[in-house]
Amino acid sequence: MTYIRNYLRLLAGLFLMLLPFSSHAALTIEIVGGAAQQIPIAIVPFAQPADFKGAPQDAMASVIGADLQRSGLFRVLETRGVVNQPTDISQVRYADWAALQAQALTIGSIENLPGNRLKVSFRLLDVLKQTQLAGLEYNIAPNQLRMTAHKIADVIYEKLTGEPGVFATRITYVSKAGKRYSLQVADADGFNSQTVVSSAEPIISPSWSPDGTKLAYVSFEKKKPVVYVQSLVSGQRYVLANFKGNNSAPAWSPDGKRLAIVLTHAANSQVYAINADGTGLQQLTRTSAIDTEPVWSPDGQFIYFTSDRGGSPQIYRMTASGGSPQRMTFDGSYNVSPRISPDGKMLSFIKRDGDIFRVAIQDLMTGQVQVLSETRNDESPSFAPNGRMILYATSMGGRGTLAAVSSDGRVRQRLSDTGGDVREPAWGPRVN
Amino acid sequence: MNKGLIGTILLAVMLTACSSKPMKDAPAPVEDKAPAAVSTTSDSDSAATSGATSSDVAYNPLKDPNNILSQRSIYFDFDKDEVKSEFRPLIEAHASYLNQNAGANVVLQGHADEIGTREYNLALGQRRSVSVKKVMNLLGVQDRQIETVSYGEERATGTDATSRQKDRRVDIIYQGE
Numbered sequence: 001m002t003y004i005r006n007y008l009r010l011l012a013g014l015f016l017m018l019l020p021f022s023s024h025a026a027l028t029i030e031i032v033g034g035a036a037q038q039i040p041i042a043i044v045p046f047a048q049p050a051d052f053k054g055a056p057q058d059a060m061a062s063v064i065g066a067d068l069q070r071s072g073l074f075r076v077l078e079t080r081g082v083v084n085q086p087t088d089i090s091q092v093r094y095a096d097w098a099a100l101q102a103q104a105l106t107i108g109s110i111e112n113l114p115g116n117r118l119k120v121s122f123r124l125l126d127v128l129k130q131t132q133l134a135g136l137e138y139n140i141a142p143n144q145l146r147m148t149a150h151k152i153a154d155v156i157y158e159k160l161t162g163e164p165g166v167f168a169t170r171i172t173y174v175s176k177a178g179k180r181y182s183l184q185v186a187d188a189d190g191f192n193s194q195t196v197v198s199s200a201e202p203i204i205s206p207s208w209s210p211d212g213t214k215l216a217y218v219s220f221e222k223k224k225p226v227v228y229v230q231s232l233v234s235g236q237r238y239v240l241a242n243f244k245g246n247n248s249a250p251a252w253s254p255d256g257k258r259l260a261i262v263l264t265h266a267a268n269s270q271v272y273a274i275n276a277d278g279t280g281l282q283q284l285t286r287t288s289a290i291d292t293e294p295v296w297s298p299d300g301q302f303i304y305f306t307s308d309r310g311g312s313p314q315i316y317r318m319t320a321s322g323g324s325p326q327r328m329t330f331d332g333s334y335n336v337s338p339r340i341s342p343d344g345k346m347l348s349f350i351k352r353d354g355d356i357f358r359v360a361i362q363d364l365m366t367g368q369v370q371v372l373s374e375t376r377n378d379e380s381p382s383f384a385p386n387g388r389m390i391l392y393a394t395s396m397g398g399r400g401t402l403a404a405v406s407s408d409g410r411v412r413q414r415l416s417d418t419g420g421d422v423r424e425p426a427w428g429p430r431v432n
Numbered sequence: 433m434n435k436g437l438i439g440t441i442l443l444a445v446m447l448t449a450c451s452s453k454p455m456k457d458a459p460a461p462v463e464d465k466a467p468a469a470v471s472t473t474s475d476s477d478s479a480a481t482s483g484a485t486s487s488d489v490a491y492n493p494l495k496d497p498n499n500i501l502s503q504r505s506i507y508f509d510f511d512k513d514e515v516k517s518e519f520r521p522l523i524e525a526h527a528s529y530l531n532q533n534a535g536a537n538v539v540l541q542g543h544a545d546e547i548g549t550r551e552y553n554l555a556l557g558q559r560r561s562v563s564v565k566k567v568m569n570l571l572g573v574q575d576r577q578i579e580t581v582s583y584g585e586e587r588a589t590g591t592d593a594t595s596r597q598k599d600r601r602v603d604i605i606y607q608g609e
Binding site for chain 1: 555556558580
């Protein structure tokens with residue numbers, strides 16, 4: 001994996017010098033393993049104006065390459081040894097790239113436009129067939145260069161794998177530095193992290209609205225768990241639920257109109273639904289057991305949740321209106337934190353085996369369970385919007401860190417925080 | 433990867449480039465309880481146990497280290513929410529105080545150790561606080577004087593079997609403290 005390390009080091013070195021890429025990574029990503037068949041791709045440094053301020057010439061290619069490499073499905077080829085470096089379709093000599101054993105080739109350019117805008121063009125070429133697979137132009141502000149690179153990586157990923165890319169998405173997580181907690185939002189590659197809210201009291205359970213513009217989360221700043229909803233556009237927030245007792249575990253319905261939450265009043269945790277404006281509270285479970293961690297199925301039909309009504313914590317599902325629950329997990333004595341894949345077919349959860357907690361996945365049709373992670377203190381699984389990867393929290397050396405594993409268990413990533421302790425990740429939706 | 437070097441550089445960049453959005457509280461239906469001062473008069477039964485005189489108006493039995501009322505934590509076994517008999521006298525003393533001080537309110541704050549997931553541990557801490565509340569209810573304390581909440585594992589400090597014992601507890605906190 002030295003190649004990837006060099007690549008990341010290069011990338012990390014590069015962005016320091018780049019103003020238009022004004023960004024920083026709070027998380028650095030290490031890749032372990034990969035798909036059996038990786039697509040070899042060459043990405044030629046993009047052409048750019050001679051007076052272009054900031055970015056070295058291969059910054060665009062570096063971001064695109066790092067994205068593709070991180071997915072585990074691509075092998076990004078070293079292009080520096082190729083004398084002819086095309087930036088326009090007329091300059092492409094396919095034989096050069098066939099000799100490098102590239103299956104795909106990406107070329108592109110950045111041009112100045114009036115009014116401090118940039119035009120970014122790229123083409124994805126099939127080296128063997130000598131045809132164009134994709135070609136797009138973006139008219140952007142200079143500070144959108146990095147996100148544009150992610151969008152280009154998404155196009156390449158989709159063209160070559162047949163499924164949508166998720167590089168141009170964002171993640172959220174809670175960072176603890178000293179005694180301070182902060183809710184962060186960052187690009188999916190860990191760059192551009194921004195503080196959404198910070199507090200001396202714990203923050204847990206962030207949940208993305210389906211349109212990606214809001215986060216619901218639990219803050220203890222009132223010395224008890226209270227659910228807030230905050231706009232990522234304006235920074236404004238409101239209290240969604242502050243009833244007597246605990247208010248926790250918010251999860252948005254797929255249409256964004258309602259949230260499932262957990263309230264206790266004066267008893268054990270129970271699942272409720274509430275309108276996104278805080279009206280229309282409805283109790284969905286009525287037991288003396290613990291019912292918590294609700295999450296909607298992508299079709300909005302079911303709510304999955306954790307309950308110990310059977311004596312040990314297991315995952316159940318009920319209809320979204322609160323119908324009689326059906327137990328979903330049977331293997332083991334502690335199965336919690338349900339999440340449903342975007343296609344509705346898989347259930348991911350945290351499974352305890354002795355004193356080890358790992359990310360597992362269950363096929364909802366066959367009931368077959370597979371433990372995916374190799375870490376030991378795993379929490380908070382979160383599907384990428386294309387269902388390919390599962391982001392989760394774990395701990396290493398006594399510190400919280402983030403990790404990801406592909407839903408087939410083949411690709412593993414560790415996202416190392418450069419500062420404190422990170423936990424409670426949630427992968428945001430695709431918003432294009 | 434040279435994490436140390438990159439980490440240092442990243443940190444330097446973060447320090448200069450970090451931006452945060454202002455945090456604003458929009459009006460929202462926040463449940464507000466009327467402030468109720470804890471009684472500091474010595475007409476409660478604590479006077480007898482502590483020997484404070486009725487003229488000692490500054491005396492607060494809740495803060496007297498010699499008074500059982502200064503003991504505020506009830507500890508639990510791993511994965512359990514049953515109140516152990518050794519904590520009965522402590523809960524009885526607080527129940528008695530609450531019964532005699534109708535203006536006093538308590539928050540029963542449940543806690544869990546770090547083992548397991550955060551939201552589930554929040555529910556486990558809550559269950560422990562509900563257990564203590566039920567004992568208090570049986571001793572005659574009104575529901576309106578008690579709020580049960582949980583911090584889950586958020587305040588847990590234990591890292592091994594012994595130190596985690598202290599994390600599995602309910603703290604009794606009087607309103608105004």
